[in-house]
Amino acid sequence: MMKISHALFPLLCLPALAGAGGYDNVVQAQLRPGWRLPNGDHMAALHLTLAPGWKTYWRAPGDAGIPPLFDWRGNQTSKVEVSWPAPHVFHQSGMRSVGYKGEVVLPLRVSLRHTGKDSRLRGIIDIGICKDVCLPHRVRVEAILPATGGTPDPLIAAAMADVPFSAAEAGVTAVHCKVGLSQAGMTLRTEIAMPRLSGTPDTVIETADPDIWVAEPETRWDGGLLVAETRLTHTTGGAFALDRSGVRITVIAGDMAVDIKGCDR
Structure with a gap:
């Protein structure tokens, strides 16, 4: 993974600024509940919608980016695997970053402990958001993953088709x-x-x-x-x-x- 630029280290020392809600209108986050797979795993997705002009980062964010961190602990799951649709390359102030703008759907393949039951998935995700400034931001998401009745979500299917x-x-x-x-x-x-x-x-x-x-x-x-x-x-x-x-x-x-x-x- 590419490391965070030294120019961004001071920004990482501003958790109060990023987590106080002042930037909650910049990014909206939700878990798309998806559908149960034949082998008992569950296909869900993290859906991020960004305000105009803002972007967020890919798993390897580049010199000017902040890598995303996922915390799925405390769930009825054994593993959550993130798939990454093809990113875009941005150049700003002489530095390159890699990520997404507008909105992005990140498919999540969830391995469940109890495959025959509904399961609750909670996540705490630390991401970077950037426009004129780049800031760390924390989002919390939660959804029930239905054991039955779920049908393939077209947005998740489209994101899966867009992986490299x-x-x-x-x-x-x-x-x-x-x-x-x-x-x-x-x-x-x-x-x-x-x-x-x-x-x-x-x-x-x-x-x-x-x-x-x-x-x-x-x-x-x-x-x-x-x-x-x-x-x-x-x-x-x-x-x-x-x-x-x-x-x-x-x-x-x-x-x-x-x-x-x-x-x-």
């Missing part, structure tokens, strides 16, 4: 990752063999270690390869190892996104 393509679906045939040393940590060059996408490509690179900060990659086509180069730094400033199998690359181009997990070598 897998590497296989997008025709990715090879992913090479080359690591080098830099003054502050490491350099990483990824070379992805894949068909060209329409639009100028952006990439977001994540690692399996949340304490590794990933700089905004420089992305370009080089023949039949999509090349992305970036810098990696550990938050402690110390030495670290990179698990190449845990590298995750999301390619965003126009209205299409591709989710690539792991390097071939």
Whole structure:
């Protein structure tokens, strides 16, 4: 996961400002109760609606973003898995962020302890919201997940259809990752063999270690390869190892996104 920009650290020290209700009119949050799946899991969704001009952030928010945090503790669930529709890339004040504007529906696949009964799902979600300023904001949501009578929700189904393509679906045939040393940590060059996408490509690179900060990659086509180069730094400033199998690359181009997990070598 990309780390929070140092420029935003002072804002994270303002919980009273973000949680006092002054920004409740900026974002409306609700749980869409969804429907029960044949295997006993439940498909629900977190639905966020943002005021005009405001945006919120993806799981890897970029240099100028605040990563979302989910707390589902105290529920009749064993796991809540969030799916992420393809995000947009924003540039503001010389920094890049990755997220959504207007509204976003995040599908939730919920594993239940009691599959034959209605279940109550409660969540506390800390998100970043941004317009002229970027602020942390907390929302609380709650819904009953019906055991019977639920039908597929078109908004949830549309959001599920908007998640990035897998590497296989997008025709990715090879992913090479080359690591080098830099003054502050490491350099990483990824070379992805894949068909060209329409639009100028952006990439977001994540690692399996949340304490590794990933700089905004420089992305370009080089023949039949999509090349992305970036810098990696550990938050402690110390030495670290990179698990190449845990590298995750999301390619965003126009209205299409591709989710690539792991390097071939």
